[in-house]
Amino acid sequence: MERWWNDFKLIWLAKRAQPETLEELEESVKESIEYFNTQRAYASKNGLTTEKFRIQTV
Structure with missing residues (x-):
């Protein structure tokens, strides 16, 4: 989970405009x-x- 949050902040949010509303977020x-x-x-x-x-490990 920590890895996902790190990627979310550094990869996803850093390259997009900051959401202005809760719905956009x-x-x-x-x-x-x-x-x-x-x-x-x-x-x-x-x-x-x-x-x-996940599919491969099952």
Whole structure:
């Protein structure tokens, strides 16, 4: 979880405009969860996304 928050702050929020409303922040968090789970590959997971890594380990 700490890794996700670090990536969220340093990768996701740093490259986007600061949300002006709670709704914008909620949407940004939802988009980031989708991105980090299904699109971003991690070296610690042998270059797989989190989703693909979970499927492979099952």
